[in-house]
Amino acid sequence: MSERTLPPVTQLAMTSLALILIGGIYLASHLPQQVPLTPAWILLAASASLLAVNLIALSRVKDFAWTKFFSVGKWALLAYMITAGLIEYAFLRDGLSGDPLVVLTLSIIVYAIHVPVLIAFTVAQYEQ
Amino acid sequence: MTDVVTAQPPVSIAHTEPTAVSSGSPPARPDFQIVPLKGLPIVALIFVGLIIAIAANKLWPLVFLHVAFGAAWTIVDLFMGFVIGPTMGKLPPPARIEVVTRLMPKMVLIMPTVVTVTLAAGWQLGVLMGTVNSSYYNHSWIVASYIVVGFMAVIALGLLSPANIAVLTELKKPKPNPAVIQKLMKRFIFAAGFTGILQVAILVIMTRIRVG
Numbered sequence: 145m146s147e148r149t150l151p152p153v154t155q156l157a158m159t160s161l162a163l164i165l166i167g168g169i170y171l172a173s174h175l176p177q178q179v180p181l182t183p184a185w186i187l188l189a190a191s192a193s194l195l196a197v198n199l200i201a202l203s204r205v206k207d208f209a210w211t212k213f214f215s216v217g218k219w220a221l222l223a224y225m226i227t228a229g230l231i232e233y234a235f236l237r238d239g240l241s242g243d244p245l246v247v248l249t250l251s252i253i254v255y256a257i258h259v260p261v262l263i264a265f266t267v268a269q270y271e272q
Numbered sequence: 273m274t275d276v277v278t279a280q281p282p283v284s285i286a287h288t289e290p291t292a293v294s295s296g297s298p299p300a301r302p303d304f305q306i307v308p309l310k311g312l313p314i315v316a317l318i319f320v321g322l323i324i325a326i327a328a329n330k331l332w333p334l335v336f337l338h339v340a341f342g343a344a345w346t347i348v349d350l351f352m353g354f355v356i357g358p359t360m361g362k363l364p365p366p367a368r369i370e371v372v373t374r375l376m377p378k379m380v381l382i383m384p385t386v387v388t389v390t391l392a393a394g395w396q397l398g399v400l401m402g403t404v405n406s407s408y409y410n411h412s413w414i415v416a417s418y419i420v421v422g423f424m425a426v427i428a429l430g431l432l433s434p435a436n437i438a439v440l441t442e443l444k445k446p447k448p449n450p451a452v453i454q455k456l457m458k459r460f461i462f463a464a465g466f467t468g469i470l471q472v473a474i475l476v477i478m479t480r481i482r483v484g
Contacts, residue, residue: 158430165422173415175404216437219307227388230319234392237326238399259429266434267441270452 150269151201157262160194163187164251171244184247188254195258202265209271217264221256228256304373306440311381322389326396334400337393342478345386346471352379353468357461365450369443372457376440383436387428391421403481410481417477424467424474431463 167187171179202208231252235245325333356375360368398404403414439456442448 154430154434158426161429162422162426165425169415169418169422172404172418173411174406177406212441216441220437223384226319227384230322230388230392233323234326234395237329238396255429259433262430263434263437266438270438270442270449 150205151198153198153202153265154262156194156198156201157258157265160191160198160258161255163191163194164254167191167251168248171248181243181247184244188247188251191251191254195254195261198258198261202261209268212271213264213268216267217260220260220263224256224259228252302370302373304377304440304443306377306437306444307380308377311378315381315385318385318389322392325393329396329400331397331400334393334397337389338397341386341389342394344382345390346475348382348386349464349471350468353461353465357465360457360461368457369453372439372453373443376436379436380440383428383432387425410484413477413481417474417481420470420473420477424470427463427467427470431459432467435460435463 164187167184170187171181171184232249235248240248321333322337325337360371363371395404398414402408403410405411408414435456439453439460442452442456
């Protein structure tokens with residue numbers, strides 16, 4: 145029986161998603177008032193950094209099942225791009241604009257990339 | 273913290289589980305699609321309905337979508353976590369595989385659809401009714417609902433969806449690894465149970481908001 149150690153992709157991805165959700169809740173809970181965007185920017189930056197860390201850590205894994213990772217990841221990416229598009233549409237429909245729209249759009253992009261990465265990783269890690 | 277994968281030789285489920293029938297070949301797994309393609313047009317239709325409801329911004333379609341799909345989300349979570357989960361645990365492995373290969377592909381389509389429709393219609397409804405405004409008299413309950421839904425979203429996106437896809441991918445292999453399936457199903461049922469508990473919190477919050 146051999147053991148393979150992988151980076152903590154799931155834990156980092158869940159933390160990343162939690163950070164952008166906290167940023168979203170912070171903005172949503174103050175509507176329609178204008179609130180300082182600094183906390184939301186900080187949370188978004190931290191979340192995006194965790195995405196970058198996850199991608200870098202994954203790229204360094206030797207003998208990873210990349211074929212399976214990409215075959216699952218591309219379909220998951222398509223699915224989550226559709227849901228991200230729906231969320232973005234709702235924001236635009238409600239007349240959201242300016243910096244809050246930028247923060248939320250970037251958050252949605254992090255979400256639409258990180259979740260497919262997590263799904264593809266979960267599948268590929270069991271590919272022997 | 274690290275994800276550690278124990279590499280084991282792939283073995284047939286019937287050969288490793290003590291309760292499996294040991295006479296002859298392993299139990300046949302029903303053929304299945306990880307994403308049931310027949311269901312995609314229904315999902316597309318629902319999303320088109322959601323877009324029309326948001327664009328129209330009328331009260332009834334938004335209430336209908338939010339309540340109907342929200343109820344479905346709550347019921348599915350509670351049922352999976354507290355009924356299907358414990359029941360599956362008591363089934364013999366071949367029966368468990370039969371259930372998993374029939375149930376889990378449907379969950380791949382059902383869960384993201386009910387979650388997306390509930391949240392998008394709910395947000396638009398809140399905008400229309402003014403309940404998302406911080407001046408709303410029950411604002412603290414609204415924020416509480418954001419927090420609970422946030423927890424559920426992280427669990428669903430981080431644990432439920434990946435485990436769902438991974439267990440189906442494993443079952444598609446010529447010789448699925450029972451240890452992997454067991455680990456992933458345990459993760460799925462645990463996460464479903466936890467979101468079921470959070471759904472009870474959502475029920476409390478929503479009924480509090482309704483009665484004022």
